[in-house]
Amino acid sequence: MSALEFIVEPNTQPASDDQRAQTMANPGFGQYFSDHMAIATWTKNDGWHDARITAFGPLELSPATSVFHYAQTIFEGMKAYRHPDDSIHLFRPEANAARFAKSARRLALPELPESAFLDSIKALVELDQAWVPSGGETSLYLRPFMFGSDPFLGVRPSAQVTYCAIASPAGSYFSGGVKPVRIWLSEEYTRAAPGGTGAAKTGGNYAASLLAQAEAIENGCDQVAFLDAIEKKWVEELGGMNLYFVLDDNSVVTPELSGTILEGVTRDSILKLVTDLGHPVTERKISVDEWRDGAASGRIREVFACGTAAVITPVASLKWKDGEVQVADGNGGAVTAAVRSALLDVQYGRAADPHNWMTKVC
Numbered sequence: 444m445s446a447l448e449f450i451v452e453p454n455t456q457p458a459s460d461d462q463r464a465q466t467m468a469n470p471g472f473g474q475y476f477s478d479h480m481a482i483a484t485w486t487k488n489d490g491w492h493d494a495r496i497t498a499f500g501p502l503e504l505s506p507a508t509s510v511f512h513y514a515q516t517i518f519e520g521m522k523a524y525r526h527p528d529d530s531i532h533l534f535r536p537e538a539n540a541a542r543f544a545k546s547a548r549r550l551a552l553p554e555l556p557e558s559a560f561l562d563s564i565k566a567l568v569e570l571d572q573a574w575v576p577s578g579g580e581t582s583l584y585l586r587p588f589m590f591g592s593d594p595f596l597g598v599r600p601s602a603q604v605t606y607c608a609i610a611s612p613a614g615s616y617f618s619g620g621v622k623p624v625r626i627w628l629s630e631e632y633t634r635a636a637p638g639g640t641g642a643a644k645t646g647g648n649y650a651a652s653l654l655a656q657a658e659a660i661e662n663g664c665d666q667v668a669f670l671d672a673i674e675k676k677w678v679e680e681l682g683g684m685n686l687y688f689v690l691d692d693n694s695v696v697t698p699e700l701s702g703t704i705l706e707g708v709t710r711d712s713i714l715k716l717v718t719d720l721g722h723p724v725t726e727r728k729i730s731v732d733e734w735r736d737g738a739a740s741g742r743i744r745e746v747f748a749c750g751t752a753a754v755i756t757p758v759a760s761l762k763w764k765d766g767e768v769q770v771a772d773g774n775g776g777a778v779t780a781a782v783r784s785a786l787l788d789v790q791y792g793r794a795a796d797p798h799n800w801m802t803k804v805c
Contacts, residue, residue, distance in 0.1 A: 447555075447556060449496050449562055449566050450495050451496045451570060452497040453570070454498035455498070456498070467576050469614070470576065470614050472584070472615070472616050472752065474611070475612060477609075477610040477611070477612070478571055478574070479496055479497065479571050479610075481563035481564070481566065481607065482607045483495070483559075483606045484592075484603070485553045490553075491553070491559070491606075496566050496567055502607070504592065505594035507595060508592055508594055509591040509593045509595055514645070514650070515591035515601055516589065516645060516646045517547055517550050517588065517646075518586060518588035519586070519587045520584065520585070520586060520752055521534065521535075521708075522534060523568045523583040523585060524582050524791050524792070524801075525575045525576065525577040525581075525791075530792075530805065531575050531803070532803050533804060538711070539587070540560040540561055543555065543644075549640055552591070552600070552604055555589065563608055564585060567610055568610070572804075582613050583610050584751075585610050587606070587608040588608070589604060590605055591603070621754075623773055624757070624758055625666075625758075625759055625767075626666050626667070626748075626761050627658060627662050628667075628668050629655040629670070630670070630763060631655075632654060632655040632669070633670065634682070634703075635651075635704075637672070637702060638702075641705065642702050642704065642706060649682070652683070655682065668681055668761065669681070669682070677728050677731075680704050683750055683753075684707075685697065685704070685748065685749050688743050689722075689778045689779065690737070690742060691742050693723075694722060694725065695722045695725070695778065696724070697714070697726055697729075698726070698727075707750060709749045710749055713755070714726075716785045716786055719797075720782065739768050744771055744778075745770060745777075745778055746758035747783075754786065755779065759775075760773060
């Protein structure tokens with residue numbers, strides 16, 4: 444047991460069975476929330492305290508709260524899955540706990556003990572287990588986050604911090620279901636720079652991607668791809684997902700971690716799954732010219748994006764202001780499909796778990 448214990452305070456006005464069933468029938472993504480949330484406070488003088496699992500509801504914050512002004516905030520994304528025997532499992536929660544601590548260090552936030560992070564998530568899922576959907580690719584999406592909550596306008600690390608975790612029943616991340624996506628190449632904007640916060644899961648990285656994402660939508664694309672900030676030559680990641688490339692010799696390549704790319708839990712899992720499926724896999728630099736020329740010549744047979752929310756999504760084409768290149772027939776490929784199936788089968792309890800990735804909650 445961690446030194447920080449989350450006390451359970453059940454919601455006295457939870458959603459009725461009918462209300463919950465209506466929500467779960469078509470949950471979408473990130474629109475509806477379960478009955479409870481985890482919350483804890485840290486102060487410079489007292490450390491972590493007042494840890495509770497309590498009713499989901501608004502947070503009362505001063506207009507001077509530091510996060511509003513200096514964006515000192517981090518978050519995680521993870522899921523709980525209902526298995527065929529009705530048990531509920533988390534996927535690699537220890538990896539999320541470790542990354543949360545790493546992000547906290549980079550944002551000058553106090554580290555929540557990894558054991559306390561895990562306890563809070565498990566307690567929240569167990570209490571709200573009725574909100575874990577079943578069937579299809581549904582799950583309970585979990586969003587732990589932390590922010591500077593000190594009502595103070597001075598530029599310094601916040602002397603008060605709030606940790607919170609909320610839960611949302613989720614269907615497919617893409618409203619139209621899984622289909623190949625078109626990618627817009629951002630040639631003007633960059634997501635992160637060396638020495639910056641690219642490897643941390645912090646809100647500012649996503650805020651920086653939104654204008655480029657809007658540009659992608661305006662150009663008929665679903666997602667935006669970013670290049671490195673120095674040479675504007677090397678492929679890094681999408682606005683919210685990592686990238687993989689399947690070559691014509693059956694090998695698989697993904698951009699190497701450079702300090703500006705988020706170390707995705709799904710990305711790391713795919714490195715192992717691709718190897719399990721018999722494909723050589725390499726982490727190295729990939730230039731945008733290699734992507735364009737490789738797709739045109741057939742050297743690159745498949746491209747796919749990956750992340751917790753979207754799982755694995757095939758990439759149909761790359762578009763930029765002067766042109767567009769399609770990847771193979773634009774419909775995805777066999778390797779992408781096999782990796783996606785292997786990952787989902789483990790997550791949903793349909794296959795063996797050789798890497799011990801799943802943690803049973805209840």
